[in-house]
Amino acid sequence: MNKKIAITKTVDFIKNRFSGESSGHDWWHVYRVWRNAVYIEKFEKADLFVIELASLLHDLDDWKFSDKQPNHDPQQARRWLEQLEVDKTTIVHVCQIISDISFKGAGVTSKMNSIEGKIVQDADRLDTIGAIGIGRAFAYGGAIGRIMYDPTIKPTRHHSFEQYQLNQSHTINHFYEKLLLLKDLMNTATAKKLPKEGTK
Ligand code: NI
Secondary structure (H helix, E strand, C coil): CCHHHHHHHHHHHHHHHHCCCCCCCCHHHHHHHHHHHHHHHCCCCCCHHHHHHHHHHCCCCCHHHCCCCCCCCCHHHHHHHHHCCCCHHHHHHHHHHHHHCCCCCCCCCCCCCCHHHHHHHHHHHHCCCHHHHHHHHHHHHHHCCCCCCCCCCCCCCCCCHHHHHHCCCCHHHHHHHCHHHHHHCCCCHHHHHHHHHCCC
């Protein structure tokens, strides 16, 4: 399978699947993650094909949108890549990145083993901070029925993913528990600079 065609087909597939999404995980979120990842890759030597596929498919199997646990096998992404006849090594790598990518709580470290995974995770995190990140936090809160603010409920630091997942907090706390921490959690030197400069 020609790499360019694989990317074009994946773009069409994801655009179609996510276009009506209203929780801040719509096609244009995926698009920004994809473009951020391609931008970061220019400064960090890595496998661009893996990066593009992983960033385009990163939210397809997210635990937030299914009853699955984090780190589960991203079946839909795997099936899609097999259908495209992408080589086995690339499929394994892309699926590993997807299952490792989501944020699992303020006190829980999520490790990315490859430079490609680090880049995609940074690109996703960059879309969670700044003006876009603020907008997405409220859109997501509304979509899952989370209250906006309750001053009697203080932010907490989660020590396990289960704790993070069960937390019935409000959107303002989400800034203290996740969004404001992300700029210090960037993996790559390029992404560390971008929160100050703004994304491209
Ligand atoms: Ni995402």
